[in-house]
Amino acid sequence: MKAPSFARLRGYVRTSLHGDNIEAFINAAALQQIRIWDIRRLPDDRAECYLLVSGYFRLRPLLKKTGCRIHVEQRSGFPFFIVRIRRRKFFVVGGILFLLGLYMLSSLVWSIEVTGNVRIATEEVLKQARQQGIYPFQWTFRLRDPDVVSKAMNTQIKGVSWIGIERNGTTIRIHVVESTLPENRELVNPRHLVAKTDGMITHIIAERGRPAVRQHSRVKKGDILISGQIGTEELPSTVAAKGEVRALVWHEYDVAVPLVTKRKVYTGKQKELRYVTAGDRRLQIAGYGGIPFDSYETIVKVKRLQWRHWVLPFGSQTEVLKEAHIISEERSEQEALLAGLQEARSDVLAKNGLDARIHEEKILHQKADNGKVVMKVLFEVEQSIAEELPIVPQAQPDPGGQDEKAAPPQARG
Template identity: 45%
Template sequence: MDGQWYQWIRGNVTVQVRGGQPEKLVNGALAGGLQLSSIRWTSSGLMQFELSVDDFFRLRPYLKETGCRVHVASRRGLPFWLVRLSKRKLFVAGILLFIAGIYLLSSLVWSVEVKGNVKMTDERIYAAAKQEGLFPMQWKFRLQPVEVLSKKLLQRLPDASWIGVEKKGTRVVIQIVEATTPERAELENPRHLIAKSDAVVTEIYAEKGRAVVKKNMKVRKGQTLISGTIGGGVYMQTVVAKGSVRGLVWHDYEIAVPLTQQVKVYTGDKKTKWYAMIGGRALQVSGFGKNPFETFETVVHEEQAAWRQWKLPFGRLKKTIMDVRMDERSITVEEARSIGLLQAKSEILVKAGADAVIRDEIVLHEKTDNGKVYMKVSFEVEQSIIEEMPLVHMQGE
């Protein structure tokens, strides 16, 4: 990062070599201490490389020695940018006014954000902050030190055990840690745990209540697994049944996968826009004009200037617009089968729960028709099979 900024400040040019002995020119310049980069042959058969402005003027003796001529293909960096600005005085004045405006705007608190609160409402926290002089559109120099703000907010909000205030540019973040109070256990009505689908029981654990099925038993949807009634006769009582029951459940899926897939391809054509970043605001300095691509993707890369361990309040932002197109790719029947099975398994695990495990799969039917692979597949899944059923009337099993 620091090296890139240094190169940009010095200025950088891309040159193309014509005539003479280009290889001898490059070797001699490198041996003489010149820093050449991106050395390559162009499609038109010309040698091309990049070097700083200082090294460009030191290149003359090597050109005479090898009989080469150079043509400057592009110029980048602060020296060339300043030359262009000197020809546009009104533009420079506008930039200065823009910087002054940005400085004033960056001296304001634009937003106050609250994090960490669950029971306490945002409105209550904002009201307490406003009483201490912290609110949007307040001058930052009028704010109290963050340590003082934290203590005073804690006094106004006794439901919090800790409050931290952090300044992030034009944004202030209030971090809340609420005081913990013992939660009252919710009253639960007596209930059975019943099967939510047909299954073969693989594991049962009754924490509370009475297990009425055993491992390897086949159960039907709605059948009681752990009863909420214990005891018998006059000693019978109802409880809140608790526990876990897992079983093997069969899921049938019909899958259709086309043999022609749409894939995204980058053509290599792109357009780059550069912005100067000052105080969180961006000013475009290059890459003007309309987007030439019908289908495209945009990649944004921000670089903040730094000196040693300190980050400076300015930098640059690069926005790359890449041309893309959608191509069709044919896949084999085996690839289509794998894609379909993978999609079906993903849906099963989402539906059956995070603890579900696919134990087996059976392809019941498969055919290829109209450019698609059709399959009917049955999956054997081990999963939790319990759901609650309120126990309204006392009843035996």
């Protein structure tokens, strides 16, 4: 016999029958229209079958009549599910409250991210977003349509061409596209370009103004290289001189290089000290005992607990003590000479700009004294020597203005 319709909804049990008249019992149940299905014969005068809960309570007269016994092995269906829920009502209520709390937490705005802004401050964007109802711990179902919010923020924030609002779970992303502003031209006063040091001109290009020197000419500090005064004597005018002027400049260096150098060498041995930190206090949890090194270097690593954008005052700190020794190395006079020249080259290039180039170098004097190599080096460097000098306008004399002489006093008669 097949299982009746809606058996799970009505509830059913799996039972085991014991007795000598199991067939008579089943026939009697069928005559009483008690639905029994999936009947299986088992050893030792036993059988297994399924029946509805409503039919189970009608079996007692039949059991007495046939002398059989019945035992419930399994209960299934909706009625038994309700019984289990009633027995575990606190667990069920807790599960419902947990799901409700999870839903409420997922319905809040936890973080707001602003991207694409360079000139506009993030605080300004967040301030305008708050006025539109977008701020942390706001309910997501209370947020207005993103297009409406975007249009409102476009009108309130200056310097933007478009603002996009996107919600991804509990995070609101605000995409900002700033307006392209025209490039502001630098306003400069009339000026000359003059030499900031002595040298010999190797290259001159005047983009604006009048060249005042030629290539291969020698100049002194303060000489005009590109004049900002143009025009004629009748119609003079001034401009902001602009251009590039390069010259050969001579630099003299006194260099002293020791023959014995000292450097730090790590042995590979180390010890770690670990701490738990809370604010400015810390508690050591590992690395007890003395320090087995006489000379060492300490490297400190600090980690802070972080939740989203908030850095908590708790964390961990690790101190790594690395054993190190200072060793001395001797070098020859030639090696010290090369090291001193390299140091002087680096210094002269660093002081005279990235575009400076060394044309020639000459050692004027060299000697070894008191464990050092002392030398005097002359560098010939091609570098930019132009610097600005403002043009001060001169007062024009007033042709019609003449000093009035005071009239002599008249004598009284």
